[in-house]
Amino acid sequence: xxxxxxxxxxxxxxxxVTSEANVVQVLAPPGSGKTKTLTARVAYLLAHRQLQPWxxxxxxxxxxxxxxxxxxxxxxxxxxxxxxxxxxxxxxxxLRYLKQYGTHIGLQKDFGLADTAxxxxxxxxxxxxxxxxxxxxxxxxxxxxxKAKGIDAEEFARTRKNAEQQEFxxxxxxxxxxxxxxxxxxYDDLLLRCxxxxxxxxxxxxxxxxxxxxxxxxxNTIQYDLMSLFAxxxxxxxxxxxxxxxxxxxxSAEIKNLSRMKEGWPDTLTINLEENYRSSGAILHAAxxxxxxxxxxxAKKLQATHTFGLRPILRKLPHAQAEAEWLVSxxxxxxxxxxxxxxxxxxxxxxxxxxxxxxxxxxxGQAGVPYRxxxxxxxxxxxxxxxxxxxxxxxxxxxxxxxxERIINVPARRVGEATVKALAEEARIKGSTxxxxxxxVAQGRRRSRAKINEPAMLGLRKFVGIVLGGRKKxxxxxxxxxxxxxxxxxxxxxxxxxxxxxxxxxEDHETRWSNVEELLAxxxxxxxxxxxxxxxxxxxxxxxDDLEQVAVSAKDDALSFFLANIALTASSAEKxxxxxxxxxQLTISTIHAAKGLEWPVVFIPACYDGxxxxxxxxxxxxxxxxxxxxxxxxxxxxxxxxPQRNSQREEAVLSTFLAxxxxxxxxxxxxxxxxxxxxxGLAITLRRERPTPAKLAECKKGLDxxxxxxxxxxxxxxxxxxxxxxxxxxxxQATRPAAVFSSASITMQQLSDFPGATAAAxxxxxxxxxxxxxxxxxxxxxxxxxxxxxxxxxxTEKPKGRKRQMEGQGTIASFFGKPALSKQTSSTTSxxxxxxxxxxxxxxxxxxxxxxxxxxxxxxxxxxxxELERQNxxxxxxxxxxxxxxKSVISTEHSxxxxxxxxxxxxxPRPEDAEISSSATMLPFEEEDTExxxxxxxxxxxxxxxxxxxxxxxxxxxxxxxxxxxxxxxGKG
DNA sequence: GTGACGGTCTTTTTT
DNA sequence: AGACCGTCAC
Numbered sequence: 002x003x004x005x006x007x008x009x010x011x012x013x014x015x016x017x018v019t020s021e022a023n024v025v026q027v028l029a030p031p032g033s034g035k036t037k038t039l040t041a042r043v044a045y046l047l048a049h050r051q052l053q054p055w056x057x058x059x060x061x062x063x064x065x066x067x068x069x070x071x072x073x074x075x076x077x078x079x080x081x082x083x084x085x086x087x088x089x090x091x092x093x094x095x096l097r098y099l100k101q102y103g104t105h106i107g108l109q110k111d112f113g114l115a116d117t118a119x120x121x122x123x124x125x126x127x128x129x130x131x132x133x134x135x136x137x138x139x140x141x142x143x144x145x146x147x148k149a150k151g152i153d154a155e156e157f158a159r160t161r162k163n164a165e166q167q168e169f170x171x172x173x174x175x176x177x178x179x180x181x182x183x184x185x186x187x188y189d190d191l192l193l194r195c196x197x198x199x200x201x202x203x204x205x206x207x208x209x210x211x212x213x214x215x216x217x218x219x220x221n222t223i224q225y226d227l228m229s230l231f232a233x234x235x236x237x238x239x240x241x242x243x244x245x246x247x248x249x250x251x252x253s254a255e256i257k258n259l260s261r262m263k264e265g266w267p268d269t270l271t272i273n274l275e276e277n278y279r280s281s282g283a284i285l286h287a288a289x290x291x292x293x294x295x296x297x298x299x300a301k302k303l304q305a306t307h308t309f310g311l312r313p314i315l316r317k318l319p320h321a322q323a324e325a326e327w328l329v330s331x332x333x334x335x336x337x338x339x340x341x342x343x344x345x346x347x348x349x350x351x352x353x354x355x356x357x358x359x360x361x362x363x364x365x366g367q368a369g370v371p372y373r374x375x376x377x378x379x380x381x382x383x384x385x386x387x388x389x390x391x392x393x394x395x396x397x398x399x400x401x402x403x404x405x406e407r408i409i410n411v412p413a414r415r416v417g418e419a420t421v422k423a424l425a426e427e428a429r430i431k432g433s434t435x436x437x438x439x440x441x442v443a444q445g446r447r448r449s450r451a452k453i454n455e456p457a458m459l460g461l462r463k464f465v466g467i468v469l470g471g472r473k474k475x476x477x478x479x480x481x482x483x484x485x486x487x488x489x490x491x492x493x494x495x496x497x498x499x500x501x502x503x504x505x506x507x508e509d510h511e512t513r514w515s516n517v518e519e520l521l522a523x524x525x526x527x528x529x530x531x532x533x534x535x536x537x538x539x540x541x542x543x544x545x546d547d548l549e550q551v552a553v554s555a556k557d558d559a560l561s562f563f564l565a566n567i568a569l570t571a572s573s574a575e576k577x578x579x580x581x582x583x584x585x586q587l588t589i590s591t592i593h594a595a596k597g598l599e600w601p602v603v604f605i606p607a608c609y610d611g612x613x614x615x616x617x618x619x620x621x622x623x624x625x626x627x628x629x630x631x632x633x634x635x636x637x638x639x640x641x642x643x644p645q646r647n648s649q650r651e652e653a654v655l656s657t658f659l660a661x662x663x664x665x666x667x668x669x670x671x672x673x674x675x676x677x678x679x680x681x682g683l684a685i686t687l688r689r690e691r692p693t694p695a696k697l698a699e700c701k702k703g704l705d706x707x708x709x710x711x712x713x714x715x716x717x718x719x720x721x722x723x724x725x726x727x728x729x730x731x732x733x734q735a736t737r738p739a740a741v742f743s744s745a746s747i748t749m750q751q752l753s754d755f756p757g758a759t760a761a762a763x764x765x766x767x768x769x770x771x772x773x774x775x776x777x778x779x780x781x782x783x784x785x786x787x788x789x790x791x792x793x794x795x796x797t798e799k800p801k802g803r804k805r806q807m808e809g810q811g812t813i814a815s816f817f818g819k820p821a822l823s824k825q826t827s828s829t830t831s832x833x834x835x836x837x838x839x840x841x842x843x844x845x846x847x848x849x850x851x852x853x854x855x856x857x858x859x860x861x862x863x864x865x866x867x868e869l870e871r872q873n874x875x876x877x878x879x880x881x882x883x884x885x886x887x888k889s890v891i892s893t894e895h896s897x898x899x900x901x902x903x904x905x906x907x908x909x910p911r912p913e914d915a916e917i918s919s920s921a922t923m924l925p926f927e928e929e930d931t932e933x934x935x936x937x938x939x940x941x942x943x944x945x946x947x948x949x950x951x952x953x954x955x956x957x958x959x960x961x962x963x964x965x966x967x968x969x970x971x972g973k974g
Numbered sequence: 975g976t977g978a979c980g981g982t983c984t985t986t987t988t989t
Numbered sequence: 990a991g992a993c994c995g996t997c998a999c
Contacts, residue, residue, distance in 0.1 A: 062989075092989050117988090188989050251987060356985045356990085384990085410977090417977050454976090569989065593987045615986055627987080649984090976999080983993085 022270035031633035032279025044077035054085035095195035113398030148189035149253035199230035217242030281310025313639035315668035317716030325364035338675035340692030396471035414460030423451030603635035609653035672709030
């Protein structure tokens with residue numbers, strides 16, 4: 002058993018899992034096996050400390066993380082045991098305690114949850130009613146952040162006294178009063194009240210033997226308090242986290258909690274995981290470079306275990322639509338050129354904000370690429386679903402006036418704004434809830450002082466009838482569980498919902514109706530007595546002696562259970578995944594929602610100032626971390642891109658994080674050329690079967706172009722579109738540029754090579770041709786200017802090589818955005834071309850690595866991945882050289898020149914290749930780690946530090962063995 | 975006065 | 990996709 006738990010763990014991970022310390026902090030950078038470690042620790046505690054699963058609490062931040070964790074633990078300890086763990090998001094665990102023990106702090110047992118829409122509506126109304134100047138949304142988020150600090154309305158009122166705060170204090174208090182009156186808790190209340198509960202009744206957690214927390218860097222103050230309280234009996238705590246991935250500052254996350262924890266528990270053991278098992282070296286390097294721009298950040302080690310791989314791409318495109326189209330074309334190109342080794346589900350588009358998805362969704366839709374959207378517009382937020390859920394919520398919690406107001410006139414039943422306002426006001430004066438007032442008025446038991454006209458009254462009665470019909474179903478359920486489906490079906494029927502949808506949403510009513518059907522399916526599932534029972538058992542907390550506990554019953558709580566689950570749960574996408582529909586879909590997600598996940602290919606579009614860092618963001622360091630998190634989701638290929646104009650057609654400037662000097666040396670300007678070498682490399686990194694040449698050739702057929710060469714790398718428009726965009730509006734009367742274009746004349750052959758040229762030859766050719774040539778002239782002149790300047794600069798500092806070669810191919814090639822290196826060149830590159838690099842132009846480290854390179858080349862048989870790396874290095878050497886000058890790559894123990902690292906450090910020789918290590922640049926292996934790797938592990942830890950450190954005195958060139966590279970190779974020989 | 979509807983502008987991130 | 994505003998019909 003123990004061996005099972007520890008299998009496949011490296012030394013640091015193993016230490017974290019088996020540590021006898023009570024309080025353990027595991028600092029785990031991206032891809033370092035964080036979840037693996039945490040789940041193994043749970044299994045280890047169960048097996049070796051004989052803890053009972055129901056006495057262990059595991060907290061995650063997202064539902065997705067919770068279900069993944071559960072799945073993994075199940076693998077260790079089996080289904081039965083995993084089920085008994087108290088595992089879930091902070092909010093869902095807090096909810097369990099409040100449901101069962103909430104009466105001890107004066108909560109009603111049937112409280113409902115106020116979602117974001119509810120609380121926003123409440124605050125808005127308070128602001129309006131009192132004619133306050135404060136922005137409602139601001140007030141809401143301020144309430145949230147106060148609650149996250151554990152400050153409730155009363156406490157705030159006691160301590161703050163200036164005018165502005167007074168006003169906010171009033172809002173806060175009224176808001177809380179409103180929630181109380183409606184018998185609702187908001188998200189923050191779940192945590193806040195749970196803290197109150199555990200402070201007053203600490204017996205509730207008397208049984209807790211161990212607490213584990215995922216993504217600890219995202220805890221806020223109240224969650225920290227909750228942690229202390231959960232663990233108060235035994236103080237056995239394991240947390241995993243990474244300060245570099247703290248991206249929830251807006252939700253009041255406190256990175257300081259890490260150090261605060263060390264103060265609170267001085268015996269805290271800290272373990273650093275330092276090896277990245279996810280991303281290629283090139284991606285990791287680039288990501289590291291970005292995160293290290295944050296100077297306040299303590300330097301940290303992070304080692305690649307993969308080969309260097311393909312350099313990430315930083316692509317300029319003219320505008321947001323072009324960016325989306327380019328993205329789609331790169332997806333298609335990569336798929337085709339890898340012989341479908343990459344599937345749609347291997348691609349993810351990660352966005353700073355969900356709203357950016359629109360353009361991309363359109364482009365994907367037009368190209369017929371199926372996709373799913375995670376985060377952003379969630380299933381339960383769709384209007385049609387929200388509407389139905391609001392009906393259920395009102396039936397469940399009649400005090401929920403916000404939900405009631407949203408649905409009272411939807412579908413329209415002539416109960417207008419004015420009527421509702423009058424009714425709400427009357428209810429407020431009477432001190433009753435909106436629902437009881439409306440009910441009384443509709444039933445004629447009470448007369449509204451405002452005149453309600455006949456149609457409005459009829460509508461009101463109809464509405465009340467529906468809600469009462471639902472409630473009747475609950476009462477009629479006698480002993481059995483409440484049939485949630487029946488209630489939902491009733492509502493749908495009474496509303497003639499299908500008809501309503503088809504009338505109201507002519508375009509897409511079918512999709513909407515299928516969403517409704519999906520909801521029905523979920524309700525059916527939730528109504529299944531056996532399933533319900535097991536769910537309830539799972540969420541029930543263990544009995545504590547002498548402590549009164551409200552039993553959760555299938556009868557009373559089926560509906561609230563269903564709704565609470567939905568409020569605290571995931572989107573439909575997750576659902577689909579759970580159902581095993583691992584569909585061939587590309588993923589679109591916000592970066593936030595992508596945390597903890599990984600994909601072979603990742604796109605991060607819209608990398609411009611205002612998007613990332615976001616214009617509203619106060620903390621740019623957090624925005625930088627966000628980019629870092631996004632980048633480190635990628636395993637093999639990473640595309641960053643930025644349009645020159647944003648979706649509002651305003652000028653967009655490249656993100657400051659990417660515009661810093663030195664950054665560009667980590668990126669290519671366009672998508673990679675993909676030949677056999679690259680396919681092999683990808684196959685190794687992803688540990689997949691390499692497609693056969695026949696398959697490759699076949700897949701390639703459907704492709705228009707096998708290079709990323711439609712859009713110029715400069716971010717300018719392709720010529721054909723230039724005519725459209727720049728001249729389209731002026732009625733074709735373009736003025737001829739003053740300068741005369743003379744250098745390279747374009748042959749007809751070249752013209753017809755150019756996409757769009759055939760279209761130009763159609764009717765209307767003459768005028769189009771003129772425009773085309775004018776455009777071409779202008780563009781070329783501009784480009785020649787720029788390139789001349791660049792060339793001048795390059796001449797002085799850059800050795801001749803790949804980049805220069807490309808530019809040397811002449812204006813036309815670069816003009817059309819042709820790739821820097823044709824496949825032919827790349828696959829035949831040899832050391833001869835290295836000779837073209839002027840050695841005196843190179844920094845010393847680079848020279849040495851070249852020497853090492855030659856030595857490797859002399860080895861009789863070269864392993865395929867070494868050959869691959871060699872070619873990579875040759876391709877990238879020119880880019881690497883300036884990098885060396887700008888930034889030293891320093892190791893704590895040993896120093897390694899970057900180029901050498903990129904190449905050699907990833908592929909240390911096997912013992913049988915001993916002749917290589919006779920080179921002066923090689924370092925003997927340490928033996929200690931042989932057991933983990935099956936072979937020697939290098940002594941070097943590569944570690945980039947900030948720029949003030951000067952080029953190192955190189956002691957030794959450390960070697961690094963690629964775990965994944967080897968094992969992948971082992972499989973195929 | 976009401977209610978319905980269509981066009982325009984603005985969009986952070988999440989439990 | 991939602992909020993907001995102006996316009997039109999009853």
